[in-house]
Amino acid sequence: MVLQILFIAIALAxxxxxxYNLKKVIRNIRIGKAANRTDQPQKRMxxxxxxxxxxTKMFFRPIPAFLHLIVYAGFVIINIEVLxxxxxxxxxxxRVFGGLGALYNFLIASFEILxxxxxxxxxxxxxxxxxxxxxxFSGVEMTSWPRSDANYILITEILLMTAFLLMNAADAKLQAMGAAHYTAVGSFPVSQFLMNLLPNTEGALIAIERGCWWFHIIGIFGFLNYLPYSKHFxxxxxxxxxxxxxxxxxxxxSNMQSVTNEVKAMLDTSFTPPEPDGSKFGAKDVNDLTWVNLMNAYTCTECGRCTSVCPANITGKLLSPRKIMMDTRDRLEEVGKNIDKTGNGFDDGKSLIDTYISREEIWACTSCNACTQACPINIDPLAIITELRRYAVMEESQAPASINTMLGNIENNGAPWKYSxxxxxxxxxxS
Amino acid sequence: MSEQLNFEVPTMAELLAKGEEPEILFWVGCAGSYDERAQKTTRDICKILHHVGMKYAVLGTEESCTGDPAKRAGNEFLFQMQAMTNIEVLNAYNIKKIVTGCPHCFNTIKNEYPGLGGTYEVIHHTQLIQDLINDGKLKAEGGESFKGKKITYHDPCYLGRGNGVYEAPRKALEVLDAQLVEMKRCKSNGLCCGAGGAQMFKEPEKGNKDINIERIEEALETQPEVIAASCPFCMTMLRDGVKLKDQDQNVQVLDIAEITARANGL
Incomplete structure (x- = not known):
């Protein structure tokens, strides 16, 4: 009874x-500006x-895709066991589902193989x-924390699976010994090979079985709470x-509606633009990005497929689309902590551009969309780069000199070069 | 096969004066208008249109930059000024269908003009060529033979990944009976030439290599006789790359329109 109460307490906690942490993350994502992404629900689904x-996009690289699929299927299906x-x-x-008989045996066998x-x-x-x-898996943005994060995730999963298999092995052995409470259910195609490694006394086996059971379930709750701090989100x-x-x-x-209003007013004097909403052109910091950009940042699992196909990165430039996503998340987390502490997220003298992402990075982009194509879960680093450029050009007039020349030519001659x-x-x- | 056009290129203003409307407007683009190398492609597109007897026109001096490089560089004001001015001209001429000589113009007019009041059916010149081939109006005969020649095709980002047009340019090459060899990075995985996103107009950032060199090395690995392009900016980058690799005597960089015109003796 004490153990049951302890279990319920751990689960609730x-x-x-x-x-609590997820709510904070959602609050942070809501710092972003509005974006309409609710059209075409069927296509979205x-x-x-x-x-x-x-x-489907994983299979562009078949080997990691196959391994990832196994881990993913294992993760999802073994959750039935968690139930x-x-x-x-x-x-x-x-083993409350033991009454399912043959189906139970099949399930446990599948879990073991997975x-x-x-x-x-x-x-x-x-x-x-x-x-x-x-x-x-290397690159300037892959500092010690992202590397450790990846290793922690993999090691935790290995430990959880080890505990699961050892638990079954001990259970199977106890069943064979006819120990009380350990009625013979389940089929153990994998853990049967571990049985010989285990001690033969009932007490020790029960300790292992119970120990692994508690480790497994506490591990899962621990892992759940690790997600908000991790790329594993x-x-x-x-x-x-x-x-x-x-x-x-x-x-x-995207066409910027705020600009459309101003341009219309310029071209047509009878057009009265609606009051501007006071927001900037482009993005200086995370609150100038949309919630989609910010959700992208929390979604990124730092696999680096984007960076590995980025023409700028391949040729040694500073730009790395993965870094753009990681910087956005880091800055957003920082802003979130500022809000928790002082109520204002942005008076720390820092900003996404310059403090995190340099001008050199954003100007190295060819807008080729290789990164967005490569992302297995449709993250869009280019949208963030574009917003930062918009800020640099429209709010600060800080583009590279040759870009300014090009812009001047379009304005004066209607072509990016100086021709009449x-x-x-x-x-x-x-001729 | 003379460089000179032996026919007049009709402008919209001229057609209007005659009370006529074209079947399609040829949007030439800035590179196609001013860049010497791209002008050749422009003339070849006209030759193809003229050859198949399609009623077309250009805007001539009434055309202006679509605003694409301004938009990619982050200057939305300038982009929308250009866009709205162009849309006014296009709508005044009651334009329904447009073919562009440049994937950047294609993308901008097709995707970004509708939101600003300019909705047209927009195709890229490789799609026009594909349509003409499919309709039996265009073949590969009466001109230079590309039979058995090794050709590799470089996908422009704004045609390929940007808009999913991968087959049209390849279709134009297939009818040549040439040997089409793909680069390792092609179609949706194609590597940029290095000119997109307004890079064409600036020096690259510090790095250990120029992007067009990375691309041309890959193209040359296929040991092609022709590297086919379908974008004036890619054309510049690829030609520079071939020259820097000292291969300009062995490898030609040609636009799909030029190849088609040559194959038909235009």
Missing amino acids: GVALFS MTMVKVALGQ EIMIDGIFGTH ALGVWLGCAIFLVRRNIIKLKR HIMFAFPNTYFSNLEPKGEF PADRLNWAKE
């Missing part, structure tokens, strides 16, 4: 703490099903990151992120 659930653990924990039962798959997948991921040292945010992703052609940049508009048809006349 785990869920409460997570809700399809995109989410295909891209997030079906992981059993929850019920057992609350009511003090043992658990082994997850274990191996995570181990290979660790090797790729730490021994083979794939280039995609993508397991949740991948879904809304793909649902609300851009459905227009990638080449299309009168000569525009010369190609038809000369």
